[in-house]
Amino acid sequence: MPTSSTPAEKKITLASLGEFGLIASVTAGRTQPASTLLGPGDDAAVVAAPDGRVVACTDVLVEGVHFRMDWSTPEQVGRKAAAANLADVAAMGAVPTALLVGLACPADTDVELLQGLTDGLWAEAEAAGAGVVGGDVAASAQLVLSVTALGSLDGLDPVTRSGARPGDVLAVAGRLGWSAAGLAVLGRGFRSPVAVVGAHRVPEPPYAAGPQAARAGATAMIDVSDGLLADLGHVAVASGVVVDVRSAAFSVTGRLADVGQALGVDPLHWILTGGEDHALAAAFPGSVPEGWLVIGEVRAGAAAVLVDGRPYEGGPAGWEHFSR
Amino acid sequence: MPTSSTPAEKKITLASLGEFGLIASVTAGRTQPASTLLGPGDDAAVVAAPDGRVVACTDVLVEGVHFRMDWSTPEQVGRKAAAANLADVAAMGAVPTALLVGLACPADTDVELLQGLTDGLWAEAEAAGAGVVGGDVAASAQLVLSVTALGSLDGLDPVTRSGARPGDVLAVAGRLGWSAAGLAVLGRGFRSPVAVVGAHRVPEPPYAAGPQAARAGATAMIDVSDGLLADLGHVAVASGVVVDVRSAAFSVTGRLADVGQALGVDPLHWILTGGEDHALAAAFPGSVPEGWLVIGEVRAGAAAVLVDGRPYEGGPAGWEHFSR
Structure with a gap:
C-alpha cells in the first residue's frame, strides 16, 4: 500500500501573513549590537555614530540578475546582499554598524523564503559586527533587495578612491x-x-x-x-x-x-x-x-x-x- | 504644405547610457548641504551626525502599487518617494540630513524619466534640508524605488511610538x-x-x-x-x-x-x-x-x-x- 500523501500544506505567503506580520516574524528574537540605540519597530531606527560622522551606502540586487533562487538558498542570497554593502563600508576604512533592507517581492512569495533571506542578512551583519535596524517590504513582480549599510570611521579619515600617489x-x-x-x-x-x-x-x-x-x-x-x-x-x-x-x-x-x-x-x-x-x-x-x-x-x-x-x-x- | 515631421529621435535608455553614465548624469551639478562630508562617487558617502547618533529608515515604492507613471510625472514620483522617508525621520523628532536611493528598473527605461525621478528626489531632499548622497541602480522587470533617509536628533531624545501617557x-x-x-x-x-x-x-x-x-x-x-x-x-x-x-x-x-x-x-x-x-x-x-x-x-x-x-x-x- 502506498504511503498516503498528506494533503499539501498550504504555504504561508506574504499576502496571507501581511506586511506587519512579516516584519514581526523576521524581527522577533534578534540581538542588536551595542551600536543600535533604537532598533526596528518605530518610524526610524537610531544608530550610534560615535565620532559625529556616519558612513552610508546602498546596493540593489535583483533576482535573475545578481542571484538565482535555483543556484542559492534564500539565506545565501541574504548573506551576499549584506556582504556587498558591508564591504563598501569597510572599503572606506570604516566598521559596519547597521543595515536597512528594502524588499520588493511578489505577494505570493513564501514567507519561509523571506525568513531565510532575513536570516542571511542577519548572519552576515553579525559577522561584520552590525545589526539589521530597519526596512520595508512591498509587493512587486520580481524580487528586488535594496540594502543600505551604515558604518563608523572611529575618528579615522575616510579612505577614498582619489588619494593614490605615484610610488604607492x-x-x-x-x-x-x-x-x-x-x-x-x-x-x-x-x-x-x-x-x-x-x-x-x-x-x-x-x-x-x-x-x-x-x-x-x-x-x-x-x-x-x-x-x-x-x-x-x-x-x-x-x-x-x-x-x-x-x-x-x-x-x-x-x-x-x-x-x-x-x-x-x-x-x-x-x-x-x-x-x-x-x-x-x-x-x-x-x-x-x-x-x-x-x-x-x-x-x-x-x-x-x-x-x-x-x-x-x-x-x-x-x-x-x-x-x- | 504640412510641416515635415522630423524623424523620431532615438531615446536614450538606461541600457545605452549604462550604469555609470546614468550615475554621472544624475549627480552632476548638485549642491550638497553642509552635512554631506563626502558625497556620491566613492564606495560610500560620509554624513555628519553631530550628536553621535544617526536616525535611519527605509521605504520601498513600487510602480503600479504606490505610484502610476500615467498619473504622476517622474519628478512627482521622486518627490513622493523622498517625502515618505523624510517624514519618518521628522516623526522621530529629527532633522533630515541625507537620502540614499536604490533604484531597479527595466533596461529600456528612458533616461529622461530617471533624471526626472532624481530631480524630484533632490527637490524634496532640499526642501527638508537634506542631500542625496548615494545610491545604486540595477535592471529589473518593474520600477522599484527604495529610499533610505538619515537624520540628526541634534541632542534631543528620539520621540517613539511608545511614550504616550493617559492625560496626554x-x-x-x-x-x-x-x-x-x-x-x-x-x-x-x-x-x-x-x-x-x-x-x-x-x-x-x-x-x-x-x-x-x-x-x-x-x-x-x-x-x-x-x-x-x-x-x-x-x-x-x-x-x-x-x-x-x-x-x-x-x-x-x-x-x-x-x-x-x-x-x-x-x-x-x-x-x-x-x-x-x-x-x-x-x-x-x-x-x-x-x-x-x-x-x-x-x-x-x-x-x-x-x-x-x-x-x-x-x-x-x-x-x-x-x-x-
Whole structure:
C-alpha cells in the first residue's frame, strides 16, 4: 500500500501573513549590537555614530540578475546582499554598524523564503559586527533587495578612491577570482567543487582589513565588486595615476587552478576580471599591513590600469549593468 | 504644405547610457548641504551626525502599487518617494540630513524619466534640508524605488511610538485626507481639482513640526502614512493606551468638502483613514506647540483607537500591503 500523501500544506505567503506580520516574524528574537540605540519597530531606527560622522551606502540586487533562487538558498542570497554593502563600508576604512533592507517581492512569495533571506542578512551583519535596524517590504513582480549599510570611521579619515600617489604600493586583502570561477562552474550545470561554488553564493569580504588599512595610512581603497581591473580603473581615474598590476603576484594553485584546468580557462582571467568576491584593493605609501598581498604599484601618468606594464587583452575588464 | 515631421529621435535608455553614465548624469551639478562630508562617487558617502547618533529608515515604492507613471510625472514620483522617508525621520523628532536611493528598473527605461525621478528626489531632499548622497541602480522587470533617509536628533531624545501617557493631548501637524481625496478623483478619471490631485501626487509633510514637537516635550509621535486611525493604532499598541479622536476637531471646508460632495463621500472618512499625506500625529503632556491642531486625547485602558469614544465603523481603517 502506498504511503498516503498528506494533503499539501498550504504555504504561508506574504499576502496571507501581511506586511506587519512579516516584519514581526523576521524581527522577533534578534540581538542588536551595542551600536543600535533604537532598533526596528518605530518610524526610524537610531544608530550610534560615535565620532559625529556616519558612513552610508546602498546596493540593489535583483533576482535573475545578481542571484538565482535555483543556484542559492534564500539565506545565501541574504548573506551576499549584506556582504556587498558591508564591504563598501569597510572599503572606506570604516566598521559596519547597521543595515536597512528594502524588499520588493511578489505577494505570493513564501514567507519561509523571506525568513531565510532575513536570516542571511542577519548572519552576515553579525559577522561584520552590525545589526539589521530597519526596512520595508512591498509587493512587486520580481524580487528586488535594496540594502543600505551604515558604518563608523572611529575618528579615522575616510579612505577614498582619489588619494593614490605615484610610488604607492598596490595591495589586496581577500580572495579574487573565486566567485567568477564558481559562476563558471554553475553556468555549466555543475555544483562542485563546493569551495568555488560556495564563494560565488556567499562572498567572504575581509571586513577587518578595511579599518586596518586606514590605520596603516592607505591612500586609496576600493572594494572589488565588478572585477579587480575594472575597480582599479575607478582608483586610477579618481586619483589621476597609472595603476600597474604584476600578474606574477598571484599564485594560482589549489582549487582555482583545478577548476581552470577542468573548464579550460586561465584562472588569472578570473582573478583580474571576476567580480563579487568583495576583496579590498588599496594603495599604501610604504609598507603593507599584515595579511595584505602586494600586487603592483602606482605610477605617474594619464589614468590607466595596466597588467605587467601593458593594457590587459584578456577580454572585457568588468561588469557593468545595462551595457550592451 | 504640412510641416515635415522630423524623424523620431532615438531615446536614450538606461541600457545605452549604462550604469555609470546614468550615475554621472544624475549627480552632476548638485549642491550638497553642509552635512554631506563626502558625497556620491566613492564606495560610500560620509554624513555628519553631530550628536553621535544617526536616525535611519527605509521605504520601498513600487510602480503600479504606490505610484502610476500615467498619473504622476517622474519628478512627482521622486518627490513622493523622498517625502515618505523624510517624514519618518521628522516623526522621530529629527532633522533630515541625507537620502540614499536604490533604484531597479527595466533596461529600456528612458533616461529622461530617471533624471526626472532624481530631480524630484533632490527637490524634496532640499526642501527638508537634506542631500542625496548615494545610491545604486540595477535592471529589473518593474520600477522599484527604495529610499533610505538619515537624520540628526541634534541632542534631543528620539520621540517613539511608545511614550504616550493617559492625560496626554493628541494633536496633528499637516494635512489629512487630501491625498485620499486626490486618489479618489484620479480613480474616477478626473484630473482636478488640482489642489487635491496635487496632494496625492506630492505630499507636503510638515518636516519642521517634528523637531518642534520633540522640543515641546512630545511623548509619542508617528507619521501618518497608512491613515490616521491605522497609524494611531501603532501608538496605542506601543504605548498601551486608548487614543480617542474627536471628529468635531476637523473642520471640513473648502476643497475637501467640495470634492466629497462631488463624489458622494464624507470627507471625514478620508481624514480618518486616508494615507500618504505624511502629516505628523503626536501626544503632548500639556500645551500643544503653535501650528498643531488638537484632535483628541490619550486615556488609560486596553490599547484601542476610538472616534468620539466608539470604534470607527466607517470601513477599513488603513492600508496594509499584501492583505487580502
